[in-house]
Amino acid sequence: MNLEYENSFEIQGGNFQEAGDISVFIKKKLQNLGVAREILRRVAIAVYESEINIISYASKGIIHISISPESVVIDAEDEGPGIENIELAMRAGYSTATDKIREMGFGAGMGIPNIMNCSDKFTITSELNKGTHLTIIINISNNDAEKNR
Template identity: 50%
Template sequence: MKFKFEIEGGNFSKAGTASSEVKKILKQLNVNPKIIKRTVVSLYEAEVNVVAHAFEGVMKVEVEPDRIIVIIEDKGPGIPDINQAMQEGYSTATPKVREMGFGAGMGLPNIKRNSDQMNISSTVNVGTKLELINYFK
C-alpha cells in the first residue's frame, strides 16, 4: 500500500495531519502498538521539521508486509551540516517557531532514535530528503 501526503511549510495548524493518518492506517493493519508509536513519533518530528523550516514537502509512505518505508522530501533552505543538525539541542529554528514551542533541536535525534533505519541527505538552498524504515518484527 502506498500513500502520499503534502506538507505545507509554515502551516503549524496542519502539522501532524500526515502522521495521524499513518497512525490510523497502521492501527487498521494491526501493527504492534510499540512500532506504531515509534513510527508516528518519527513521522511527526519529520513533519514538524518541514513545516518549521521548508516551503513545502511531501511524505511518501509505503507499507509492506514486514515494514514501513517513509520518504519525506522538502523544498527549503537545506541543512548545511547534517552531523551538527543530528546533535541534541542544535536548532536553526526562528524565534517565532520557538515561541510556538517547536525548534528545541530534538527532531532529528528523536527521528533517529525511533527508526530502525534512517538516511538523510540535504542540499543547501534546495531541500532535504529523509528516508525512514521501521520493521514490524
C-alpha cells in the same frame, strides 16, 4: 493479515495549523491494519517530527509512506534551504529555530535525534538551497529481536 499500504502527503511550509495531521492519520491507518503498538509509536513519532521540520524550515514537501509486512518506509522530501551541517543537525539540542517556531512550542533540537531513535535505518541527504530528504525504515518483522528493545 494483508499488510500493504502506500500513500503520499503534501505539506506546505509554514502551515502550523495542520501540524501533526499526517502523523495522526498514519497512526490510525496502522492501528486499523493491526500493526503492533510499539511500531505504531515509532512511526508516529518519525512522521510527526518530519512533518514539523518541513512546516518549520522548508517551503513545501512530500511525505511518502509505504507499508509492507516487512517494514514501514517513510520518505520525507522537501524543497527548501537544505541543511548546512548535517552532523550538527543530528546532534541532540542543536536548533536554528526562529522565535516564531519556538512560540509554536518547537525548537528543542530533538526532532532528528528522536527520528533516529525510532528508526532501524535512517539516512539524510541535503543540498543547500535545494532541499532535504530523509529516509526512515522501521522494521516490522523480527523487530524486537533485531533492535533488542
